[in-house]
Amino acid sequence: MATLQIIDLHVSIDVDGGSKEILTGVTLTINSGETHAIMGPNGSGKSTLAYTIAGHPRYTVDSGQILLDGKDVLDMSVDERARAGLFLAMQYPVEIPGVSVSNFLRTAKTAIDGNAPSLRTWGKEVKKAMTDLKMDESFAARNVNEGFSGGEKKRHEIVQMELLKPLFAVLDETDSGLDVDALKIVSEGVNRVKASTDMGVLLITHYTRILRYIRPDYVHVFVGGKIAEEGGPELADRLEDEGYDRYLVESS
Amino acid sequence: MSETLTNPSGAPEWSDLPVQTRNERFASTQPEDFPAISARQLEWRLSPIDALNALAEGELAGGHYDVTVIGASYDWVPMATIAGRAGLPEDRVSARAWSMTNDALHVHVDGSGDPVVIHRDLDGVRAGHLVIEFTPNTHRSVIIENHGTVALAENVEIIAHDGSNARVIHLNEWDNRALHAASHFVRIDKDAHVDHILISLGGAVQRVNPAITLAGTGARIESYGLYFADGGRHIEHQVFVHHKAAQTRSNVLYKGALHGNGTRTVWVGDVLIGPDATGTDSYEANRNLILSDGARADSIPNLEIETGDIAGAGHASATGRLDDEHLFYLQSRGITESEARRLVALGFLLDIVGNIGIAELEERLTATLADALDAVESSA
Ligand SMILES: Nc1ncnc2c1ncn2[C@@H]1O[C@H](COP(=O)(O)OP(=O)(O)OP(=O)(O)O)[C@@H](O)[C@H]1O
Ligand SMILES: [Mg+2]
Numbered sequence: 001m002a003t004l005q006i007i008d009l010h011v012s013i014d015v016d017g018g019s020k021e022i023l024t025g026v027t028l029t030i031n032s033g034e035t036h037a038i039m040g041p042n043g044s045g046k047s048t049l050a051y052t053i054a055g056h057p058r059y060t061v062d063s064g065q066i067l068l069d070g071k072d073v074l075d076m077s078v079d080e081r082a083r084a085g086l087f088l089a090m091q092y093p094v095e096i097p098g099v100s101v102s103n104f105l106r107t108a109k110t111a112i113d114g115n116a117p118s119l120r121t122w123g124k125e126v127k128k129a130m131t132d133l134k135m136d137e138s139f140a141a142r143n144v145n146e147g148f149s150g151g152e153k154k155r156h157e158i159v160q161m162e163l164l165k166p167l168f169a170v171l172d173e174t175d176s177g178l179d180v181d182a183l184k185i186v187s188e189g190v191n192r193v194k195a196s197t198d199m200g201v202l203l204i205t206h207y208t209r210i211l212r213y214i215r216p217d218y219v220h221v222f223v224g225g226k227i228a229e230e231g232g233p234e235l236a237d238r239l240e241d242e243g244y245d246r247y248l249v250e251s252s
Numbered sequence: 253m254s255e256t257l258t259n260p261s262g263a264p265e266w267s268d269l270p271v272q273t274r275n276e277r278f279a280s281t282q283p284e285d286f287p288a289i290s291a292r293q294l295e296w297r298l299s300p301i302d303a304l305n306a307l308a309e310g311e312l313a314g315g316h317y318d319v320t321v322i323g324a325s326y327d328w329v330p331m332a333t334i335a336g337r338a339g340l341p342e343d344r345v346s347a348r349a350w351s352m353t354n355d356a357l358h359v360h361v362d363g364s365g366d367p368v369v370i371h372r373d374l375d376g377v378r379a380g381h382l383v384i385e386f387t388p389n390t391h392r393s394v395i396i397e398n399h400g401t402v403a404l405a406e407n408v409e410i411i412a413h414d415g416s417n418a419r420v421i422h423l424n425e426w427d428n429r430a431l432h433a434a435s436h437f438v439r440i441d442k443d444a445h446v447d448h449i450l451i452s453l454g455g456a457v458q459r460v461n462p463a464i465t466l467a468g469t470g471a472r473i474e475s476y477g478l479y480f481a482d483g484g485r486h487i488e489h490q491v492f493v494h495h496k497a498a499q500t501r502s503n504v505l506y507k508g509a510l511h512g513n514g515t516r517t518v519w520v521g522d523v524l525i526g527p528d529a530t531g532t533d534s535y536e537a538n539r540n541l542i543l544s545d546g547a548r549a550d551s552i553p554n555l556e557i558e559t560g561d562i563a564g565a566g567h568a569s570a571t572g573r574l575d576d577e578h579l580f581y582l583q584s585r586g587i588t589e590s591e592a593r594r595l596v597a598l599g600f601l602l603d604i605v606g607n608i609g610i611a612e613l614e615e616r617l618t619a620t621l622a623d624a625l626d627a628v629e630s631s632a
Contacts, residue, residue, distance in 0.1 A: 054584050057576065082586035094581040098599020104582070107595065111586035143599070144581075160585065 002069050002085065002167045004030045004053075004200060009064035011045075011052050011225075019060065022048045024225035026064070028202075030168060033194070035201040037211055037236060040222030041244045046204045047091055048225075050172040053202075054088040055081050068167070083112055085167030089157035089174045091204075096144040101156070102126065104144050105163060112164050129162045132192070134185050150177035158189040165193065168200045175210040187213030208236045223247040274492060274522040274556060279340040283351055286344035295343055298518040298550050300486045303457045307345050307405040307433050312379035314352040321359060323368040324394075328355035334383055338409040339437030339463050346435040349379040349405035356381035356409075359394070361418070367393035367610055374402035383409045386416040386444070393419040393610060403431040410436065412444040414468065419447040421608060425620075426455035428483070434460045442468030442497075449608060450506075451617065452479040452487050453624070461490040466500035466529070477506035478604040480624050481515045481547070488518040493536070495529035504536035507604050509597055511628045513546035521553045521567065530561040540571040541600050543593075543628060590629040597625050 011023035022045045030036050040046055052059045053066060055078040066073040068084055076084060096104070105126055110116045117125070130137060133155045145153050154174050161169050171190070175183055187210060193199050203214060211219075211233060219235040221228045221244070228247045229235070280286070289296045289308045296304075316328055334356050341347040361368055361384060370382075384394055390413075412418045426432060432455055440446050452458045464473050473493060481487045493502045508517050519538040540549035553567040574596055582592035601621050608614050 054580075056580055077589070078580060078583035079586050079588050079592075082584055088584055090581070090584075094577045096578050096581060096596065096599065098602055099582075099595050103595075104585075107587055107591065108582075108585035111588065111591070164585065 002032045002200070003067075004086075004168045005065070005067040006049075006053075007065040007067070009049075009052065009066065010062040011048055011059050012062055013048075013059055021062070022059075022225050023052065026226050028220065028227065030200045030202060032167065032200050033198045034218070035194070035203060035214060035216045037216035037219045038202065038204045038222050039206065039219065039236060039239055041248070044222050045225040046222050047172055049222075050088055050091075050170045050202075050204060053081075053086060053170055054078060079111065082164075082166075087161055087164060087166035087169040089154070089161060089169060089171045091172040091176070093145050093153040093157055095146045095148075097146055099144050100140070101142055101144055102140040105160065108160065109163060125163065129159045132162070132185075133159050133189055134182070135159060151179060151182050154178055155182065155186060158186050162189055162193055165197050166199060168202070169193075170202045170204070172204045173206065174203075175205050175207060183210060184213060190214050208240045211236050221247060274524050274554070277342050279342050281336070281341055281347055281350045283344055283347040286347055289344055295490065298520075299459060299488060300457055300516075303431060303486070304345065304433060304459065306377065306403050306431055308348065310377070312348060312352045312405055313376055314354050314379045316355065317372065317374060317378065317380070319357060320371040321368070322371075323366055324359050324361050326357060326359045329358045329383075330354070331356055331381060334358055335381055335407075335409065338411050338439035339435075339465065341407065341435065342463070343435070345405050345433045346407055349407050350381065352379040353381040356383050358383045358385065360385055360387070361392050361394060362387040362390050364391040367395050370394065370396045372396070372398055372400070374398070374400040374404060377403040378405075380404060380406040381409075382406065383411070384420060386412045386418040388413040389415040391417040393421065395421045395423060395610070395613065398422070398424045398426060398432075401427040401429045404434070406432075406434040408434060408436045410438040410446065410448070412438075412440045412446045414442045414444060416441075416444045418444070419449070419609065421449045421451070421610075421613070422460070423451045423613075423617075424455065424458060424460070425453050426458065428454060428456060430455040432458045432460065436460065436462040438462060438464040438473070439467050440465065440471035440473060443470040444468065445472040447474045447476070447607070447609075449604075450477045450489065452477070452489070453620070455485060455487070457486045459486075459488040461488075461492070463492040463494070464502070465494045465496055466502065466532075467496050469497045470499050471497060472501045473503070474607070475502065475504040476604050476607050477508075477519075478601055479506070479508040479517060480601065480621060481508065481517050482511040482624070482628060484512055484514040486516045486518075490518075490520040490522075491536070492522045493524070493534065495523070495525040495532045495534060498528060498530045498532070500529060500532045502532075502534040502536070505604065506538045507540070507601060508549065509541040509543055509601055509625075510547035510549055511543040513544075515547040516549075518550045519552070523555050523565065523567070525555075525557045525559060525562055525565060527558045530559055531563055533563040533565070535564070535566045537568040539569075539600075541597060542571065542573050543597060594622070594625045594629050598622055
């Protein structure tokens, strides 16, 4: 059993002539096997939280902690965090010209495991992960995310998650831009990894639809850079009906 | 169909000419028609004059040298008999190489089949003239492998006769001390297609300038360049594409990576679409990846159009660093920063390698570039 703890996290970004505080005190604990959904209005800081966990250099942590089984994540470089078991499925996956998907996946797997995957089984594993997510084999020869459609990029993120088997995955709007079939396929992928590895999930979304496939244990309402309310799955349904007005009034 | 070049009396002062005018550039086989090289002359202004003076002044050995040619017949032919069908010297070093060479090495390529390999390991201070001739309807590749410590001033003529399909790969893997100043004259006749691929690695100074003439209707050129410069080297390419005939097509792409203090690369691309070159399509691009502080890339594309009726003409130039978002994405998958840098830089360069079309050579070059980038990353 592993635990990811976020404690009173304050994060800012550099803007012209100073810095702007985006996260204003986030506290959240996720255990292995748990699924936490985060919902909140545009610009409330959800992606900022996701990127800060992954260690994107754009974000400055002013105070607070992120601990993975008690170890200080903020002390780790981006790649160390990934090797420690953190994974971020990005809202906007990056296109990398000249680096093929197959080379990328093998290099990442080697980095995460500390040794190269067995030639004999790795090819099959990649093929299976891609087939499971209804990605044609031909994607392996293409450059990472280059020219992929929005939905293909998202599926490619989940292929990586399946192959790298993280302890905790942050899914930043992985459901946005997916058609109804793809949404099911992606959700099944997440559930498969959860079932086989007991992965913990932080699922950022705007829509309750994905929560029908990936049942959250907890739902957090994210407003103004922090968690405004926590509840069970029923909270998501209420948000869908009522929107965020209530919280916005309270927080202003 | 050879290029006609005017030879005006006396050399003009290039620095007085507008940058774009490539059309009427002076050409001569006589070194004394050109002034001593200096940074005040347009074509030398970005070049390391002191180093190149080893070739621009003093004696150059012009005799035969050891060469291995596999897959084609060759002979040494007196310059007066064979030279000048694809172009004439447009600078002093080229004219000196021309006048100090006794016999040209003439490689005669015909038929189809395995690539022809020309292998040279050169030393000393010397001049040379290489003529590679593709007979009509030939479909063949030629690889020129250059090694050694030489200071070499050379002219290369490539003639693709009607309907030939020629691929010429120059693999310059010079010793760190080498100096290489070369002019490549490429003449492409009716419906012929040439892939001209220039790989520039090593050497203290490399200055290799291809001048390509699309001489016959329907002629096509794919001109690719790949350079990796580190350790203070200078690598320069001035690429000239002359659309002379109608319905001709050109595509030029040069990519380079630079590392280290004082490392310098120069790319100048001139495309000239002449008055008779109706219905032509051309594109030229240069991209540079700067891997460290203290390295500098100059990139200057030019386009001159003398007809109103063209199918397309474009150019692009970009010089930049590795993209932080690319590195972040790879690192977020556990890949270390140095490995991520290496992957992205290699990917940038492999774009050109993929056009070689000879699997064995592509693999060898990929390994060479990976090693070079490893060395750069471990020195950081
Ligand atoms: N360079 C910047 N200058 C000013 N504000 C910025 C800058 N970069 C980000 N922000 C702000 O940070 C806030 C948080 O952005 P973030 O992407 O974390 O929001 P989000 O909750 O993920 O939104 P969405 O639901 O639209 O994805 C936004 O208000 C955004 O405008
Ligand atoms: Mg977001």
